[in-house]
Amino acid sequence: MPNTLDTSALSSSNYAKRLSKSSLAGLLLLAFSLPFSMPAMAAIGLNDPLPINPDLKRGKLDNGLTYYIQKNDSPQKKVELRLVVKAGSVLEDDDQQGLAHFTEHMAFNGSKHFKKHQLISYLQSIGVKFGADLNAYTSFDETVYILPIPTDKPAYLKTGFQVLADWAQGVEMKDVDIDKERGIILEEARLGKGASDRMMRQFLPEVFNGSKYAERLPIGKEDIIKQFKHDALRRFYKDWYRPDLMAVVVIGDVQPAEAEKMIRKYFSGLQNPVPARVRPQINIPKNTASKAMVITDKEATNNLLMLRYPLVKQPAHDVIADYRQDIIAGFYKSMLNRRLGALTEQANPPFLGASAGSEQVVPGYDSFISTAMLSQAGIQPALDALMQEKNSIRQFGFTAAEFDRAKKIEAREYESMFNERSKSNSATFAAEYIRNFLTNEPIPGIKNEYLYFKEFAEGISLEEMNQFARNATPDDTTRLAFYVGSNKAGETIPSETDLLAMTATAEQKPLQARTEKAASASLMSTLPTPGKIVSEKENKLLGLVEMTLSNGVKVTLKKTDFKNDQVLMAARRAGGMSLFSDADYFNVYYSNPVVWGMGMGNFSQKDLQETLAGKSANVRTSMDNYSESIGGASGASDIETMLQLLYLRLTSPRKDEALFQSLISSQKELARNTWARPEAIFSEAITTTIYKDNPRVPRLARVEDFDKISLDRSMEIYQSRFGSAKDLHFVFVGSFEIDKIRPLIATYLASLPHADIKTEYQDLHIDPVQGVVKKDVYAGNEEKSTVVLSFNGTSTYTREENARFHAMVDILNLKIIDVLREKQGLIYSGGLNGSFERIPSNRYSIDAELPCSPENVDKVIAALFAEIKKIQQSGPQLDDLNKVKQSWLKEHQQELRSNENWLNHLQSAVYYKTDPDSILTVEKRIRAITPAQIKEAAQRYFNFQNYAQIVMYPEKKNDAK
Structure with missing residues (x-):
C-alpha cells in the first residue's frame, strides 16, 4: 500500500487536469465542425448549480455514508469498488503519528469475516493481484481502499462488498498482528529514505506555513511506529472510521439497483461513535514576510x-x-x-x-x-x-x-x-468520484x-x-x-x-511585449506522389486486411471498436545498432533523440507544436541493439496528420546547430546530477558485474559521453537507417475506416523511399558472466540495502514454454509476498522479473530486486532461495498455480479488447515470423500448465552454480564488511 506524500496528487483529477492542462480552451475552433451532432440545448443559466453526471447514482444512507454507483462496461465483467475514508494523517494525535497509514495496513491483516492472509489469498484465487489490483493509500486527509472485482459470478461481488464493510468497521487489530506489521511498515519507510525525503522534511514546514500538515507526514515517525501502544491504533480506527466520513464507490459492469441494494445491506448497520469527535478544519496561517x-x-x-x-x-x-x-x-x-x-x-x-x-x-x-x-x-x-x-x-x-x-x-x-465517453475505464470514473x-x-x-x-x-x-x-x-x-x-x-x-x-x-528586469509569427497552416505544402497498393488480402479469422505496396512496404490493418478515437501504428525490422562499430556507439545510441530535438522539414519542435495545435497525432522512432522501430498514435480524425509526421520524420530530418547544442547542454547537466544518486552507482555495478566492460551494454549516461556525439554523424546514421523503408511492415490498429485509410497509405507509405540497405542484425555477443559472481557495493547515507540476483542461460523458445516460464516467475512472486513480506516481515516490496530473448539467440534471464535493511540481506537471500528450492523439489502448490492462471485469464479477457495488446501481438508476429492466430489459443495454453511443468521449469531455469548476486550497502557499513 503506497504512502502518498506528493501533495500535488491531491488535485489530479480528470476535471482538474482539464482545467490545468495546456490550453484547455482549445475546443473553440473545432467545436463547430465536429463529426458528430449534439442535442439542442436550452439557454444555460450562469447561476444555475452545476449538476452531477446524469449517468451517476449518488446517495446517502441514514448513518451518513455517501455512495456513488455507475454502470460502465469498460472493461467488461469487472467492477471497481472503493472505500473512501475522509481520515488521514492530519487527524492523528501526537502519539499516533503514522497510525493512519498503519490502520490501512491492518485492514489486510484479518477482519470479522476474513482471517489473516485469507483475504489476499481469496482475492488472488479469483484473479485479483495484490498491489497491481488490490491496493490502498493513505494521504494527509484521506485513506482510500481499492478493490477491483470480477463479476463472472454473483458471489464474487457479494464478497467484495463484505470486504469493504469489514475494512470500514470490522478490522480485528490483534496485538500479535499489530506487532508483526511494525516491521513491514518500517521497511516501507526505509524505501522512501534518501536525499528527497531529507530535503522535503526541511522545506515542508515552510510550504505549509507551519501548520499541522508539516508535522503529519503519512509515513509517520519511526520511534512511534516501533513503540506505540496497541490501543492508540484502535483509538484512531474507532474515532475516524465511521460512516459519516465514508464513501463507497461502485463503478463497472453491474446493475445500479443491485449495487444500491448491496450497499444498504452491508453498510446500513455501520454506526457513528457516540460521542463523535469533530473532524477539525486545518487552517494554514498567512505568510507575513518574504x-x-x-x-x-x-x-x-x-x-x-x-x-x-x-x-x-x-x-x-x-x-x-x-x-x-x-x-x-x-x-x-x-x-x-x-x-x-x-x-x-x-x-x-x-x-x-x-x-x-x-x-x-x-x-x-x-x-x-x-x-x-x-x-x-x-x-x-x-x-x-x-x-x-x-x-x-x-x-x-x-x-x-x-x-x-x-x-x-x-x-x-x-x-x-x-x-x-462510452469507453472510459471504470477506474477513471472511480477516481473522479473520490475527489468529489x-x-x-x-x-x-x-x-x-x-x-x-x-x-x-x-x-x-x-x-x-x-x-x-x-x-x-x-x-x-x-x-x-x-x-x-x-x-x-x-x-x-x-x-x-x-x-x-x-x-x-x-x-526589476525591464519587460518586452511578446511577438508571435503566424503558425503554418499545414505540415506539407506539397504532398508526395502516391504509390500503389499492389495486393490485398483478408484474414477473416482475426479481422485483418493485409497489403503489399508498390515500394515493397507491407501493411496490416485491424479495425476495432475498443476505442472510438484511437489509432495506433507500429513497424519494426532487424538491424539496429548492431550494424555500427563500437567507435560509433554514442552517435548511434543518441541519433534518434538528436534528430527529434531539431524537428523535421522546415519545422522546429516549437513550430511543430504550433502547427499541430488542435491535432492529436504523434510519431516516434527508436533503435536498439538489433532492431529499429517506428511507432505512432492519433485520433480517428487525425490519421493523415500522423502519416504526414511519419513521412517528414523519415524523409526530412532537420539540422539545427543551436538546438543540438541545447540538447547536449541539457543532457550533460542531467547526467552530472544523476551520478549523485547511490542508485546510479549501484546500477553501474550491476551492469559491470553481469556484463563486465562490454561497450555495447546500455549504461547510465556520463557527462563525457556527450562530447563523443557529432551532429553530422548522428544525422548520417539516422538517415542511413530510417531514410529507407525497405522491409518495413506497418501494423495499424484502432478506430479507422478501411476505405478511408487506403488512399492515405498509398500517399504516405507507398511513396516512401526504399533504398537497398541491410535489414539483418549482427550478433554483438553480449553474453552475461558465467559461474557464481558476487559483488557488494557501498553507496548512500541511509540504512538501506537492495539485493539483486540475476539468473541467465540458454533456452528454447516456444509459446508453451514461455507460458510455463512466466507462470513459474509469477508463482514465486506470490511466495515473495506471502513469505518474505507477510510472514517474515523482511521486505515491503520487490520481486522477480523474467524474460525470453529470441534475437540474436535463445536466452532467458530472471532478475530479482529486493530492497531491505542491511542486517536482513542474508535472510532475504536465504528466504528467496528456499522458496525456489521448494518448487524445484516438490513443485508449486496447486492453489498458487491456479491463482496465476485465474489472473492471466482475466487479463487476457481484457487484452482481447485492447488496441495496445493487439498492436503488440501483431507486430511481434510480423517481426518473429510467427502465426498471429496464436492469440486465439492463449486460454488453452494457460489452462494446460501443470504443477509438474513448473517444477521442471524451476529446475531448468534456476541454476545455483550460475548466477550473479549484487548487494548495495550504505557507505558507513564499508569498514564493517
Whole structure:
C-alpha cells in the first residue's frame, strides 16, 4: 500500500487536469465542425448549480455514508469498488503519528469475516493481484481502499462488498498482528529514505506555513511506529472510521439497483461513535514576510528553484459560472507553461524545464507556484526567465495567436473525451468520484462539460482572458523562495540572503511585449506522389486486411471498436545498432533523440507544436541493439496528420546547430546530477558485474559521453537507417475506416523511399558472466540495502514454454509476498522479473530486486532461495498455480479488447515470423500448465552454480564488511 506524500496528487483529477492542462480552451475552433451532432440545448443559466453526471447514482444512507454507483462496461465483467475514508494523517494525535497509514495496513491483516492472509489469498484465487489490483493509500486527509472485482459470478461481488464493510468497521487489530506489521511498515519507510525525503522534511514546514500538515507526514515517525501502544491504533480506527466520513464507490459492469441494494445491506448497520469527535478544519496561517530557504544534500540529483506565492482559499465550484471561470483559468495556465517550455529550445536555455501556475497545496488552499530545474546557466538566469514571463503576462497579456492555439488544443481534447465517453475505464470514473467526495470537485459529466464549453468558449475574448491573467498573476509581494540542490564540490550555492536579493533583482528586469509569427497552416505544402497498393488480402479469422505496396512496404490493418478515437501504428525490422562499430556507439545510441530535438522539414519542435495545435497525432522512432522501430498514435480524425509526421520524420530530418547544442547542454547537466544518486552507482555495478566492460551494454549516461556525439554523424546514421523503408511492415490498429485509410497509405507509405540497405542484425555477443559472481557495493547515507540476483542461460523458445516460464516467475512472486513480506516481515516490496530473448539467440534471464535493511540481506537471500528450492523439489502448490492462471485469464479477457495488446501481438508476429492466430489459443495454453511443468521449469531455469548476486550497502557499513 503506497504512502502518498506528493501533495500535488491531491488535485489530479480528470476535471482538474482539464482545467490545468495546456490550453484547455482549445475546443473553440473545432467545436463547430465536429463529426458528430449534439442535442439542442436550452439557454444555460450562469447561476444555475452545476449538476452531477446524469449517468451517476449518488446517495446517502441514514448513518451518513455517501455512495456513488455507475454502470460502465469498460472493461467488461469487472467492477471497481472503493472505500473512501475522509481520515488521514492530519487527524492523528501526537502519539499516533503514522497510525493512519498503519490502520490501512491492518485492514489486510484479518477482519470479522476474513482471517489473516485469507483475504489476499481469496482475492488472488479469483484473479485479483495484490498491489497491481488490490491496493490502498493513505494521504494527509484521506485513506482510500481499492478493490477491483470480477463479476463472472454473483458471489464474487457479494464478497467484495463484505470486504469493504469489514475494512470500514470490522478490522480485528490483534496485538500479535499489530506487532508483526511494525516491521513491514518500517521497511516501507526505509524505501522512501534518501536525499528527497531529507530535503522535503526541511522545506515542508515552510510550504505549509507551519501548520499541522508539516508535522503529519503519512509515513509517520519511526520511534512511534516501533513503540506505540496497541490501543492508540484502535483509538484512531474507532474515532475516524465511521460512516459519516465514508464513501463507497461502485463503478463497472453491474446493475445500479443491485449495487444500491448491496450497499444498504452491508453498510446500513455501520454506526457513528457516540460521542463523535469533530473532524477539525486545518487552517494554514498567512505568510507575513518574504523568506528564502537553501537546502542542499550531496545525494541530490537536480538543482531546483521554487517560488511559492501566498496561499489563497480555493474558489467555489458550485454554479455554472464557476465552470466558465475554470475554463479561463485552464487557458491561462496552459499558455503560460507553453511559454516556459519554449525557452528550453535555446542553445543556452535558462533552465532545463519549468512550470508555473496555481496549484492546490492542500485541500482548500491554492498557491501560485513557479518551479525550474536549473541548467548550467545557474540561478539568476532561471529567476530572470520565470519573472520575465510572469510579469510580461501581467503587463501585456497573451497574444491572439497564443489564445487561438490554446483554443484549438483544448477543442481537440474535449472532442476526444466526448468521443470516448462510452469507453472510459471504470477506474477513471472511480477516481473522479473520490475527489468529489473529498474536495467537492464538480462531476457534471463529459456530456455537460462539452456542452458548457461549446456554449462559453466562443464568448471568451482575448481582453477578458488578459484581464483574468492580470488578476491571477501575483505581483512582487510576499513569497517563499527555495533553492534545493547538491552541495558537492564545485557547486555554486547561494545564501538565503543572496537568494532573496536575486529574486528582487529578477523582478526589476525591464519587460518586452511578446511577438508571435503566424503558425503554418499545414505540415506539407506539397504532398508526395502516391504509390500503389499492389495486393490485398483478408484474414477473416482475426479481422485483418493485409497489403503489399508498390515500394515493397507491407501493411496490416485491424479495425476495432475498443476505442472510438484511437489509432495506433507500429513497424519494426532487424538491424539496429548492431550494424555500427563500437567507435560509433554514442552517435548511434543518441541519433534518434538528436534528430527529434531539431524537428523535421522546415519545422522546429516549437513550430511543430504550433502547427499541430488542435491535432492529436504523434510519431516516434527508436533503435536498439538489433532492431529499429517506428511507432505512432492519433485520433480517428487525425490519421493523415500522423502519416504526414511519419513521412517528414523519415524523409526530412532537420539540422539545427543551436538546438543540438541545447540538447547536449541539457543532457550533460542531467547526467552530472544523476551520478549523485547511490542508485546510479549501484546500477553501474550491476551492469559491470553481469556484463563486465562490454561497450555495447546500455549504461547510465556520463557527462563525457556527450562530447563523443557529432551532429553530422548522428544525422548520417539516422538517415542511413530510417531514410529507407525497405522491409518495413506497418501494423495499424484502432478506430479507422478501411476505405478511408487506403488512399492515405498509398500517399504516405507507398511513396516512401526504399533504398537497398541491410535489414539483418549482427550478433554483438553480449553474453552475461558465467559461474557464481558476487559483488557488494557501498553507496548512500541511509540504512538501506537492495539485493539483486540475476539468473541467465540458454533456452528454447516456444509459446508453451514461455507460458510455463512466466507462470513459474509469477508463482514465486506470490511466495515473495506471502513469505518474505507477510510472514517474515523482511521486505515491503520487490520481486522477480523474467524474460525470453529470441534475437540474436535463445536466452532467458530472471532478475530479482529486493530492497531491505542491511542486517536482513542474508535472510532475504536465504528466504528467496528456499522458496525456489521448494518448487524445484516438490513443485508449486496447486492453489498458487491456479491463482496465476485465474489472473492471466482475466487479463487476457481484457487484452482481447485492447488496441495496445493487439498492436503488440501483431507486430511481434510480423517481426518473429510467427502465426498471429496464436492469440486465439492463449486460454488453452494457460489452462494446460501443470504443477509438474513448473517444477521442471524451476529446475531448468534456476541454476545455483550460475548466477550473479549484487548487494548495495550504505557507505558507513564499508569498514564493517
